[in-house]
Amino acid sequence: MMMLSFSVALTWSLLLLFLHHSVASLLSDRQALLEFASAVPHSPKLNWKSSIPICTSWVGITCNTKGSRVVAVHLPGVGLYGPIPAKTLGKLDSLTILSLRSNFLSGDLPADLLSLPSLHSMYLQHNNFSGNIPSSFSPRTSMLDLSFNSFTGLIPAAIQNLTHLSSLSLQNNLLSGPIPELNTSGLTQLNLSHNLLNGSIPAALQKFPTSSFEGNNMLCGPPLKLCNVSTPSPSPSPTSLPPPPTVTKRPSDGSKKKLSRGYIIGIVAGGSALLLFLLVMIVVCCVKKKSGESNGVLKGKGGRTEKPSKDFGSGVQxxxxxxxxxxxxxxxxxxxxxxxxxxxxxxxxxxxxxxxxxxxxxxxxxxxxxxxxxxxxxxxxxxxxxxxxxxxxxxxxxxxxxxxxxxxxxxxxxxxxxxxxxxxxxxxxxxxxxxxxxxxxxxxxxxxxxxxxxxx
CATH class of the missing domain: 3.30.200.20 (Phosphorylase Kinase; domain 1)
Incomplete structure (x- = not known):
């Protein structure tokens, strides 16, 4: 009888401990999100309030089936502005999907965001992030899209250790240096175009199309143009002597005066032509600018847009x-x-x-x-x-x-x-x-x- 009572008491204790841990974890997630919202300016559409349930009423928030943890944050195009503070979203250690694309986020990308242990999909394209890409990645990362930002520096070498990586999009940044040897066992989508990358394309990545690498002028190897092996030009022979200087006849005073007058006429004519050319260019630019404003033509970042779905929306302007x-x-x-x-x-x-x-x-x-x-x-x-x-x-x-x-x-x-x-x-x-x-x-x-x- 005592053993049965002890078992029941132990079961209730464990159950209460589990419930307490679940509630505490959800409160921690809510506090992290509120800190993020208070530090990052945003549109009124983001109606996060501590007085309403986080799992059912907060815009862009998805919880697990038990309602105990936040597993996805999906906030595309909601007007987020400025840098992401460290130790805000980086505290969501059960987060699996993060989508903050098409906002106005800027500054360095916090390292604790990429290294979230459960994170497998991150969409941060079409923002204004800058600085180096952090080298700490979640081992579960499978989808990583950092395109259309202003990241600089090298592509982190640690990215080659991501065994689950299936899609990598880093196009339209300012990344430089060589392309690391990526793990291609599951990689099906790759886009490194329009950066400042150099060197030869690794053999394992040469199966991807030209569009994956174009716009990197210092990059070579299939599927781009072949790398040229440059040979040094031969040095001049030490026995060769420079040709003797030519002796010119000193012009007379009359010819000097004529030459000076010709120079003056040439300078005046050239200056007048240059000034006229500049005036014409200014007028043309003003006319084009005025015409562009009146037509209301908007260009996206980088001047390119993604291809719309073929199912519907083919007529979207x-x-x-x-x-x-x-x-x-x-x-x-x-x-x-x-x-x-x-x-x-x-x-x-x-x-x-x-x-x-x-x-x-x-x-x-x-x-x-x-x-x-x-x-x-x-x-x-x-x-x-x-x-x-x-x-x-x-x-x-x-x-x-x-x-x-x-x-x-x-x-x-x-x-x-x-x-x-x-x-x-x-x-x-x-x-x-x-x-x-x-x-x-x-x-x-x-x-x-x-x-x-x-x-x-």
Missing amino acids: EAEKNKLVFFEGCSCNFDLEDLLRASAEVLGKGSYGTTYKAILEEGMTVAVKRLKEVVVGKKEFEQQMEIVASVARHPHVMPLRAYYYSKDEKLLVYDYAPSGSFFTVLHGMFRLPSCSFLPSFPRLAPFLACFGTDQR
């Missing part, structure tokens, strides 16, 4: 990238780039376009309706979207979360409903008690998603 318009009340934390990168599955095709199931980088699933047969101006389209947002308050209409408009592409973003489509509703899988109002809005038919709530 460069000047309107990340112009995804969200409706009030939506706490979504993705942008247009996330949407175009998502893996897409066709759910159905209708008279007005095709609907896709899109799974975003952090696992969130949305439904994207691509309108191909709707020809409407931007102003009228935006007016229709406002009407749809008001109609979507009906309990049997799927709320519209966001939309994108360009001349050639129009996208509508809804919550993904795994319970079925409007087609299944009409064919008896669900009751349709209140969708009869749709014929009253014929112009809204391409934009509305109606569903039933009572399952038979």
Whole structure:
């Protein structure tokens, strides 16, 4: 009896100890995130508050299934500005995914961030980080994207010890020196283009395409041009003597005066031509600048953009990238780039376009309706979207979360409903008690998603 009581007491003690440790760990993660948010300026979209649950209500935060630790931070394009302080995000020792891309983060990258023990995917592209890349990496690192920043120095030699590395993107930085011998056993994606790298490309990396190395003028070897073995030029023979100086006849005073007058005329003419050329160039530059501002042409960092998804968004215009318009009340934390990168599955095709199931980088699933047969101006389209947002308050209409408009592409973003489509509703899988109002809005038919709530 005493042994049984002792066993029960021990079990309860261990259980209480585990619960206490889980709560303490989550509180530690929350404090680290609050310290990061207080030190790094950001947009109001980041509604992190200690008064609301971290695992269910904080934008961009994902916890494990037990709700005891933070395992992912996904904050692309939320207006983060300035350096990342050490001992903030670096305290999240259960973090597996970190995505802070397309912000305005700058300064050195804290070493404790790359060395988080559980971290396997890091996306920091399109920021303003500078300095050397830290040489301490998590041994689980498989995805590392530091492209489109201003990192300098050498590619850390420690990167060749990453046995799980499958994707490495360091393009469009200021990295110099030779390329280290990377572990290529699982490496499937590599981009080191547009840096200051030099030397020959390691033999194990020559299987990657030219685009992985272009823009490094001092780099050679397949798949780039072959390395040239330069031979020193022969030194001049010691027996050879320089030619004797030529004796010129001293000009008379009259010829000296004529020569000086010719020099003066030449200098005046050359100076006038140079001044005229400079004036013309200034006028041309001013005209081009004014024309560029009036046309509203925006260029991304480095002048290049990533290729959009072939499934949908092929008509997305460069000047309107990340112009995804969200409706009030939506706490979504993705942008247009996330949407175009998502893996897409066709759910159905209708008279007005095709609907896709899109799974975003952090696992969130949305439904994207691509309108191909709707020809409407931007102003009228935006007016229709406002009407749809008001109609979507009906309990049997799927709320519209966001939309994108360009001349050639129009996208509508809804919550993904795994319970079925409007087609299944009409064919008896669900009751349709209140969708009869749709014929009253014929112009809204391409934009509305109606569903039933009572399952038979």
